[in-house]
Structure formats: C-alpha cells, structure tokens
Amino acid sequence: MKKQETLRQRDIRTAWMLILPSLLIILGITLQPILTTFILSFFETSQGQIVPTEFVGLSHYFNFIKDPIFWATIKRTLYFTFVSVALELVLGLGIAQLINSHPPGWKFLRTSLIIPWAVPTIVNGFMWRWIYNADYGALNGLLLQLGVIKHYVPWLIAPQRAMNLVILADIWHTVPFVALILQAALATIPEELEEAAAVDGATSWQRFVRIRLPLLRPAILVALVIRSVEAFRVFDIIYVTTNGGPAFGTVTISFLTYLETFSYGHIGNGSALSFLISLFTMGLAYIYIRFLYRPEVNP
Amino acid sequence: MRKETKWILIVTMLTLLVSLVGCQSQQQPTGPVTIRVFGMDQAAMTPEEMKAIADEFMQKNPDIKVELEFAAYDAMHDKIITAMASTPPSYDVFEVDDPWYAEFVKAGYLVDVSDRITDKMKADVFKTAWDVVTVDGKVYGLPWLLDQKYFFYNKQILQQAGFNEPPKTWEELIDQAKVIKEKGLVEYPIVWSWAQAEAAICDWVTLLYGNGGTFLDKDGKPAFNNEAGVQTLTWMLQTMEDGYTNPASISYLEEDVRNVFSQGKAAFALNWNYMFDLANFNQQESQVTGQVGVALIPVFKKGAEMGVVSSSINGSMGFGVAAKSPNLDAGWKFIEYLTSEDVQLRYSAHMLPMWQTLFQGDNLKKLESASPAAAVMASAFSAQFPYANVRPRAAFYPEGSKALQLALQLALTKQKTPQEALDEAAAKWLELSQK
Structure with a gap:
C-alpha cells in the first residue's frame, strides 16, 4: 500500500516537471500582463509609457462610470x-x-x-x-x-x-x-x-x-x-x-x-x-x- | 519511470527553458547589425522605392542589414507607441509625423541628435523642415518629407464645362461645380478626405486658414470655434447638401480621394504630392492620365479680402532613431543616407527633396528632369509651400485632434450644429491643455 502511494507521488512529480516549462511560459504571457494591467489601472502613468507615476486608487474606474461617452459606448x-x-x-x-x-x-x-x-x-x-x-x-x-x-x-x-x-x-x-x-x-x-x-x-x-x-x-x-x-x-x-x-x-x-x-x-x-x-x-x-x-x- | 530517463527529461526541459529566456538578451556589439525601420505605406515614397534605397544602402554598408516595415498612416502612431514599450524597442528607426514630435519627445522615444547635424545640412535644408524635427531647440532626427496638400483639378472636365482656368476662391469653385453638375459631367464635382481621422483635420485646417481663421489664438487657446471656423464648417455641410461635395467624403481617406479622382468621378480634389504622379502618369492606377492640373489651393472670398493668397496644410514628416535602440550609429547612418541630396533627387517622383539647394539654379533643372512628376511639382511646391499651415504641436495632440474630428463629423452628420460641435471640441482642447 505504501509503495503504491510513493509511485503515485512520483508520477505526480514527473507530471509537474513535464508541464512546468509550458506552465511558466503560459503564466508569463497571460498572467503577468493581466496582473500588470490590473495594477496599472490604479495608477496614473506618464504619457505613452508603462511606468506608473501616481497612485490614484479607483478614480480611473469612477471617471468612466461618470462619463456619458462611456455609457454611450x-x-x-x-x-x-x-x-x-x-x-x-x-x-x-x-x-x-x-x-x-x-x-x-x-x-x-x-x-x-x-x-x-x-x-x-x-x-x-x-x-x-x-x-x-x-x-x-x-x-x-x-x-x-x-x-x-x-x-x-x-x-x-x-x-x-x-x-x-x-x-x-x-x-x-x-x-x-x-x-x-x-x-x-x-x-x-x-x-x-x-x-x-x-x-x-x-x-x-x-x-x-x-x-x-x-x-x-x-x-x-x-x-x-x-x-x-x-x-x-x-x-x-x-x-x-x-x-x-x-x-x-x-x-x-x-x-x-x-x-x-x-x-x-x-x-x-x-x-x-x-x-x-x-x-x-x-x-x-x-x-x-x-x-x-x-x-x-x-x- | 527510470531514474536516468527522468534526469534526461529534466535537463532537456531546463535547456529549453533557458534557451527561450536567453532569446532576449543577445546583444553583440561587433559583427553585422540589423536595424528595423518603420515607415509609411501611403503618400510619399512607395515601399518599392524605399526597398530600392535600402538595398543601395546595404551594398555600401555590408555590416548593416536593414529590415523595412510599413503601415498605413492611420496605424502608424499607435504602432510606434506599442513598439517603444519594449526594450530594446521593435524599431530602431521610425517615421514621425509633424504633430507627434511633442508627444514622442515627452515620452522619451526619440534620441537627441542635435550635435550630429552638420553645418551643410543646416544651411542647405529648408528652415521649415528643421522646424518639424525640432522640439524646444533640440533636434530629434532628420526631416525627410516636405509635403503639403495641393489643389488638383481635371482639365478635361473643366474645359467641357467651359472653364479655361481653375477657381481661385472656394465660391468660384462652387460656381464651376454648379455648371459641371448641371451638364452631367460628374455627379459630385469635389471629393474630400473627411473621414474620422487625421485626414479630416488636414482638409479642415486648409479651409479654416483660407477663411481667415486660425487653429489657436495668440495665447495658445483654441480659436477654431470662432466665426471663421463656424462659417467654414457650415460651408462644408452646405456643399454636401447641395450635392457639390461627394457625400461619401465623410467616410473617405486620402486613398479614396485619389481613387475617385483617378476614375474621373470628381473634377476637384485636395491631396498630397504623391497623387499627381499616380493620377496623371500611371495608366494602371488612373483613367484620367494627362488630364490632371495642379493649382494654388483656393481661399474664401473673405480670406482673400483679408489678404490670404492661398492656404494649405503642412504634412511634413521626419525620421528619428529610437532612444532605446542598441544600434544608434547604424540607425543614424541609414537616416543620413535616406535623406541625402543624391537619394532625394533620384527618388523624386512621389515626394520632393527637403534640400532647398535642389530648387535653385542648375540644380532645379536636374530636379525637374528627374521624373515627369517632379517637372510639374517642383514649381507647384515652391508656389504653395509659403502658404502651408502647421498644426499645433502639443503632447496631447492625438486626443485633441480626435475631439475635433468628432466635432466635424457630428456637424457633417447633422447631429449637432457646427457651433455646438466646435464649442465642445474647443472646451475639450482647453481641458487637455490645462492638465
């Protein structure tokens, strides 16, 4: 019984190692941008640059919710x-x-x-x-x-x-x-x-x-x-x-x-x-x- | 699973991973370098001409490889912004339109090349060209394209309508258009690029200044919503309602204008230099070859009374090197070649040189014999360029321009009156300028 469990554990570990590279890549190209975007949405940035300059909280969101152009869109x-x-x-x-x-x-x-x-x-x-x-x-x-x-x-x-x-x-x-x-x-x-x-x-x-x-x-x-x-x-x-x-x-x-x-x-x-x-x-x-x-x- | 197999697997995976990550950080200072160049596929030189120039350059500089990429004008600004987000940036060298310089310099995209400008360049290139690439006294790249809108007309249609001369005022143009329309020569005598894009602003500025108006007043505040502006926009709407302006103009860019004019479906059109060669000499592109005339852009009677002789829009562009590019020297070398007197003289069919020396004395004869288009356009350029108006240079220009584009379209689709629409755009402009 015990031996079977370790076999299973080993299988799991191999499985993880096999998917790890692709997982890292997937996380890198999807999760990272999503997180960055999420963080940036709370900041003012200098024009045309992905560098946050000032924390503004939810004000970007509120500005849109108050904006008639947003709702028309x-x-x-x-x-x-x-x-x-x-x-x-x-x-x-x-x-x-x-x-x-x-x-x-x-x-x-x-x-x-x-x-x-x-x-x-x-x-x-x-x-x-x-x-x-x-x-x-x-x-x-x-x-x-x-x-x-x-x-x-x-x-x-x-x-x-x-x-x-x-x-x-x-x-x-x-x-x-x-x-x-x-x-x-x-x-x-x-x-x-x-x-x-x-x-x-x-x-x-x-x-x-x-x-x-x-x-x-x-x-x-x-x-x-x-x-x-x-x-x-x-x-x-x-x-x-x-x-x-x-x-x-x-x-x-x-x-x-x-x-x-x-x-x-x-x-x-x-x-x-x-x-x-x-x-x-x-x-x-x-x-x-x-x-x-x-x-x-x-x- | 056997132990060795497992280790082999792990090592393979790690190697893969490391090689993937490693892709990014290969920067060798020695050996041949590749520079990526981004330009415009619309007006000015054709991609084929650009490619030929790049080939010449690579033959002379075997250690530099040039990769060219093009986009239509309306995609360029936004492509440059995305390209500059990465390090190293996707382009080493890119083409910049006049109203973008303030914004791009503020964002730190362009490298300051003030100390690379030679005295010969300073003396021999048009001063207006230097204005394009200069921000706060510093030079960011080299000017390349000195363009403006020209007034093109179809000589044959005008003759059939009984006119020997092109109109000098917009009022005169409407009189001619009336006859052309009544005789059934074309359904809509004039076609414009009034789509929701920068193209609309170019036509708008041309008309506005021809009516004695200005974009901004002396204090830098919007002035386009004053009497001259409202009159101009009202006139635009009126010509559409009367059937003199092609109503599809609201959805047209410069290329549409060129196609409609080249099919003989319009008697008048405003467009950049490149249209002359394609419409007048290229039989594959045009059904009106040999019929295209070019004249000074008309003004309104009111403008003429105020002393405005003609009015056009300055659509000049330059090439700059990306500040973050690892290949500054190679990039600069390519721009120098691209803008050199010799190259600009030889490739003058669709754009004219920025070297004023080429418009003088014996050089002018050389320029005029360089291509059939240049033979006509060189003198047209000299006549029109003193009246080319410049758009405001502000870091928020794209957003301000979009607000004005929207205003023009709201008025032209009759959702707002010209006064309301322009007032809103002016308020937006003011708000942006105070941020």
Whole structure:
C-alpha cells in the first residue's frame, strides 16, 4: 500500500516537471500582463509609457462610470452584441437544419460554409470596406444593376447605418461557426425520438420546439456564450471597416480602450477600461448560464 | 519511470527553458547589425522605392542589414507607441509625423541628435523642415518629407464645362461645380478626405486658414470655434447638401480621394504630392492620365479680402532613431543616407527633396528632369509651400485632434450644429491643455 502511494507521488512529480516549462511560459504571457494591467489601472502613468507615476486608487474606474461617452459606448457595444448574436443564432440554426436534412450537395455546402469563417477578420473587414465603398463598391454596383437603387448610395456616412453594416459584415464572418456547432449537435439527436413524436401526431413545428430545441440547448448555450463574449469585445472589423466613424457611431468599448491606450497614451485609463470589459463579459456569461443552463435536460 | 530517463527529461526541459529566456538578451556589439525601420505605406515614397534605397544602402554598408516595415498612416502612431514599450524597442528607426514630435519627445522615444547635424545640412535644408524635427531647440532626427496638400483639378472636365482656368476662391469653385453638375459631367464635382481621422483635420485646417481663421489664438487657446471656423464648417455641410461635395467624403481617406479622382468621378480634389504622379502618369492606377492640373489651393472670398493668397496644410514628416535602440550609429547612418541630396533627387517622383539647394539654379533643372512628376511639382511646391499651415504641436495632440474630428463629423452628420460641435471640441482642447 505504501509503495503504491510513493509511485503515485512520483508520477505526480514527473507530471509537474513535464508541464512546468509550458506552465511558466503560459503564466508569463497571460498572467503577468493581466496582473500588470490590473495594477496599472490604479495608477496614473506618464504619457505613452508603462511606468506608473501616481497612485490614484479607483478614480480611473469612477471617471468612466461618470462619463456619458462611456455609457454611450456600452450601449453601442450591447447593440452590436445582441443584434449580431441574435441574427447569427437564427441564421445559424436555419443553416444547421438545412444541412441536417441532407439536401443534395449538403456535404459541399458544409465544407464551403467554412470559407467565410476561415477568412481572417482583418481581411474580412477590408473586403467589406471595399464592398460598401460608395463610388466603386460591389454593393452599389449590384443594387444598381438589379434596379433597387437609382444612384450610388454612400453607405457608411450615417452612424446607425454604418453600425448595422458592420454587424452584417460580422454576421457573414461568424454565422458558419454557429451553424457548425449547432449542426454537430443536431446530428446527435436520435431520429427515433422524432419518429415516435410524428407517429403520435406532432406537427413538424411541435417537433422542432418540443424536441430539437430543448436538446439543442447546451449547444446553443455554448455558441451564445462564446459569440457574445467575442462580440462584446469586437475590435478588428470595426478598426478596418469604419475606424470608429462616422461621428463615433461605431466606437465600441474595445475600440475606446484602444483609443485611450494607444492613441492618447493613457495607459492607466486603458487598463481600467480593459477590466471593466472583463466585468461586463463575466456578467453576460453569468446571465446566460443562470438562465439557460439546466443540467437536467442535458442529454 | 527510470531514474536516468527522468534526469534526461529534466535537463532537456531546463535547456529549453533557458534557451527561450536567453532569446532576449543577445546583444553583440561587433559583427553585422540589423536595424528595423518603420515607415509609411501611403503618400510619399512607395515601399518599392524605399526597398530600392535600402538595398543601395546595404551594398555600401555590408555590416548593416536593414529590415523595412510599413503601415498605413492611420496605424502608424499607435504602432510606434506599442513598439517603444519594449526594450530594446521593435524599431530602431521610425517615421514621425509633424504633430507627434511633442508627444514622442515627452515620452522619451526619440534620441537627441542635435550635435550630429552638420553645418551643410543646416544651411542647405529648408528652415521649415528643421522646424518639424525640432522640439524646444533640440533636434530629434532628420526631416525627410516636405509635403503639403495641393489643389488638383481635371482639365478635361473643366474645359467641357467651359472653364479655361481653375477657381481661385472656394465660391468660384462652387460656381464651376454648379455648371459641371448641371451638364452631367460628374455627379459630385469635389471629393474630400473627411473621414474620422487625421485626414479630416488636414482638409479642415486648409479651409479654416483660407477663411481667415486660425487653429489657436495668440495665447495658445483654441480659436477654431470662432466665426471663421463656424462659417467654414457650415460651408462644408452646405456643399454636401447641395450635392457639390461627394457625400461619401465623410467616410473617405486620402486613398479614396485619389481613387475617385483617378476614375474621373470628381473634377476637384485636395491631396498630397504623391497623387499627381499616380493620377496623371500611371495608366494602371488612373483613367484620367494627362488630364490632371495642379493649382494654388483656393481661399474664401473673405480670406482673400483679408489678404490670404492661398492656404494649405503642412504634412511634413521626419525620421528619428529610437532612444532605446542598441544600434544608434547604424540607425543614424541609414537616416543620413535616406535623406541625402543624391537619394532625394533620384527618388523624386512621389515626394520632393527637403534640400532647398535642389530648387535653385542648375540644380532645379536636374530636379525637374528627374521624373515627369517632379517637372510639374517642383514649381507647384515652391508656389504653395509659403502658404502651408502647421498644426499645433502639443503632447496631447492625438486626443485633441480626435475631439475635433468628432466635432466635424457630428456637424457633417447633422447631429449637432457646427457651433455646438466646435464649442465642445474647443472646451475639450482647453481641458487637455490645462492638465
């Protein structure tokens, strides 16, 4: 008995030694910056330098909470998050259902679905910026040829419309991800369940709402949490497509953090904002898990 | 697990770890050095031209290897800030825009090279160029690009509309635009770079000073929200509502302006020097080759009455060596080569030299024969440069500029009146200057 224990202890020690180097590296490149950022968020720094100069406590945080620009930005970010994630879920579910019903060419469809998702976000942003261009963009060309518009439309000059168009670009990019997660989950639902329900006279809508949707709940939760957190922190597609314009109409919270930190050189402010973002995303995740995660219905 | 195996494992892991950590601290003072140079991919010299210059340099200096990296203008400021955070910094040599010098010197990014400037440099380079790289009497790098916005027009469209001369005032421009629009020659006669970026400030300063306004008053307080400023912004909005200004201008940068103009979709445009060569001579880039004219930038009637002849924006830039760079000498050597008379003369298609001696006497003939663009732009430069206005030099400039960009956009998207928007930006500027 005693010998077995030492063997186990030895195994544990070897395991630790094996993971130690990678652990150190991981801690070095994630934990260290997080801690530094956290500490910096309580300090004033000299402009453009990561050197704390004066301890200011929570005042960076309070300044933002009092700042109407901050709340306007949070509002825009939440709009971006909810609209894009909601549409992605609906579209993703539709596509997943379509693939799952195995229409002719479904394998090709499933493979080609990956393409928009595989395009790097920066490239995607540039692509949509060109598509939306008022004078030589594909969107104007297409709509004009279809006769939908009579004159070229300058798409990106109205703040709200610019925001919606950035959302569209983001949806195009990430719907495949949601569709693939949901399709994988759909494929695991046993056919017998639905067949039995059909024999009992359930309509296809009833089967969808009563059988598929509850069984899909864990997959939906996963997609929802991942996408919401990602959407809340959206940065690159906005940076490329609109650069926050027009009139700050597409400035989200990550973009504001970027402006504070790198454009204005307020490292302390930027650090505080980063932590506020973390708080918001944790809040989002909590809400989802609290209201959607029900272990008893997990298959 | 056997004891030996375990030890081998541990030693391997430790070696790995040590070699990883060791990556950072290799600094050999002898042997060939590599300098990393960061520049702009937009306006001025093209990356291909820069690469050719770097190749020449490396052939002459086999002990120095030059690695070039480029970014679009709007990404440069923030990339430099991140690059300077590490020691040694990611760039040894980098390009600095005029309004950033105050900020970068305050942050300690740039090395003071005052005692490396030769008397010949001091005498032969434009004085305005030295103003760009000088902060509080000390010189931080060498000037490289003396640029400003120019007024370009499409000669063919103007002729078809019945005009032989480009406009001298903005009011005259609107009269011409009216005819051009009515005749259906182009839908929107003028295109600007009014996107939420520094580009908008450049056009704004040009218009503001042409209306007799100034950015700051004598005491250094914001003056852009006074009568001249509000009138200017109101005029900008009006030209858009009347359909003379391309409404997409609110989302356009200089490259968009160049593309629209080069497609023959605009009769007038403001842009930097580089657009002339690309729009007038490069058939792959332009459908209006041979039709591009350049003239003094117009002013408003009110400005003209006050004696303003023309108004442009000074968009000059310099190259500096990073203060923390271990390769100060190699970096300096490269900048010296990059800005030398000979190199600037040979690569003058997209930017003009900063050496005033090249604009005089026989040298001017050499410059004008160096490229077809320089043949036209050398005299355009001499005519326009006396009227190039400088943006304020303040350590908080990027934040103040962003507030002004927002104000312009709020007014142009009609969310605020020009007066309200500019007042807010002025208040923000004042607040920043008192911090």
